[in-house]
Amino acid sequence: MIRRRGWLVVTTLLVAGLVLPIYWTLVSSFTPESRLFAAPSLVPHGLVFDHYRALFTQRDFWTPIRNSLIVASATTMVSVALGAACAYAIARLRFRGKSLLLAFVLAVSMFPQMAIVSPLYVVLRAMHLLNTYPGLVLPYLTFAMPLAIWLLVGFFRQLPADLEEAAMMDGAGRMRTLREVILPLALPGLATTAILTFLYRWNEFLFALSFTLGPERYTVPVAITLFRGQYQVPWGQVLAAAVIATIPVAAIVLVAQRRIIAGLTSGAVKG
C-alpha cells in the first residue's frame, strides 16, 4: 500500500512537471504584457485576448498557419501513398534485395538533416523552387518517406497472409485483392503513419528556415522564431502564437493518442 502510494506521488510529480509549462504558457498568453513579468500566478487574472488579436491584425499569422497546413498535408499525402506501395512490396512480395532496401531506408532516416541542407539549397535555387511549396515538400520527403516505409512495413507484416491468398484463389487479381482486401485492412496503419508524418512536418524547423525567404512562405515555427524583435521579444504574442501552434498537435494527440504511441513504439524512427 505504501509502495503504491509512493508510485502515485512519483507519477503526479513527473506528470505535473510535464504539464505545468504548457499550462503556464496558456495562462500567460491571456495576461497583458505589463503583468507578464510580474509574480507568477497559477490562476489567470482574467482573460485578455490582446495578444491573439495582435497576432492576426498586426502580423497576419494566418499566412504561416496556411503554409504549414499545406506543406505538412502535401508531404503526408505523397509519402503515405508512395511509401505504402513500397512497404507493401517489401512486406509481401518476393524479390531480391529486400533486406538491403530496408537497411538503406533506415540508414537514410538517420542522416543528419544538416548534411544535406546546402546541396538541397543549391538545387532548389537552380530549379527556382526556393520559397515555394514544392521547394519545402520535396526536402521534407527525405525524412517523411523512410518513416512511412518503415512504419508501414511493420503494419503490412502484421496482416494475416492467408486472407490475400484466399482472395486470389477466388480469382481476384493482384490489384483487386490489394484494393478490396488489403487496403481496408491497412487503413489503421495508414492513418497512424499519416498522423506521425503530419506531426513531424508541422514541427519541422531547419529546412523551413533554410528554404523560405520571406514571410509569405514562412511556416509556423519559422514565423514564431522570427517574431523576436530587434531589441525586445514580444513575449505576449510569442506565447499566444505558441498556444496556436500547439492547438492542432494537441487535438491530434487527444484524438489519436493510442495510435501515436503504437506507431512510435513499433518503429522508433524520428523524422
Added chain:
Amino acid sequence: MIGRRRQHPARAWEDDETRLAWAFVLPALGVVALIAVFPIVWTFWESLHLDDLRMPWLGRPRVGFANYAEALGDQRFWSALAHTGVFVAATVTIELAAGLLLAMALDRLSRGASAVRTAVLLPWAIPTVVAALVWRFIFESPSGVANVAVHTLGMTPPTWFADAVAAWVPLVLADAWKTTPFVALLLLAGLQTIDRALHEAAAIDGAGPWRQFTGVTLPLLMPALLVAFLFRTLDAFRVFDVVYVMTGGGPGTATEPIAVYTFSTLMQNLRFGYGSALSMIVFLVAFLFALGTIQVFGGRTLLEGRR
C-alpha cells in the same frame, strides 16, 4: 492470371511478382535517392572545394582535403564538438533516467492511464521551437517560475542567458522536457512485454523490489533501453532547433553545438566548401556511432527492441 499460371507454372508468376514489386518500390526509392543520396554525394564533392559565395571572384577551385585540415585546426569547431558532447551526455542521461522512472510509474497506474498518457504525450508533440521559446520565457522573466524557485532555495539566480555555464540549464531542461515522454513511452512498451509471473516468482524467491528491478526488469528491458539510447543519442548529436531558438549558441559561442556552427558557416557566412566539410564530419561521426552501437550490442537486440 489464374489461366496463365496454369500454363507456365511457378516461373511466369514469380516474374510477374518481381516486376510488380519493383514497380511498387521504385517511385519511393527514386524520390529518396534523389533527395537524400544525391545530396550527400554532392556535399562530399563540395567539401573538396573552396566555395565561398561571398567571394565569387575566387571561383570554385578544388582544394583536396584542405577544408578538413582547416576544421582540425579550428578552435571553434573543437569547442562546438565538445559542446555537443556535453549536451548529448547531459540530456541522454536525464532522459533515460527520468524516462525509466516515468515508464515504471505509468506501468503501475491502474486508473486514468489513458488520460495520463495523453498528458505525457503533449510535450513530445509540441514543436521544438515552441518548447524552446516557452522555456526561454520561464527562465527569462525576472520573477518567472525558474528564478522564484532558485530564490526559494535561498540562492541568487544567475542571469541565465548571459552566463556561459548557466545557459546550459534551460537548454538541457527544455530538451529533457520535450523528449522524456518519448523515452518513457518506448520503455513502457518494453515493460508491458515482461511477464508478471517473473516478478512473482522472484518475489517468492525472496527478492525485494530492488533485486527484482536489477534482476528481472533491467535485463529484460535492455533491448528497449538500447533503442532509446541509440535514437536519443543520434538525435541529441544533431541538436539544432532548441539551441538556435533559445540561446543562438550564445553567450558568444559558449553553447554552440556542431549543427549550429555548421548552419552559420553554410547559411550565414555562405562558406559552402568549409560548411560541407563540417557536415560530412557530423555525418561520419553519427554513422560510425550507429554502426558501433549495433556492433557492440548486436543488430538483433535492436531489431527486437523495436517490436
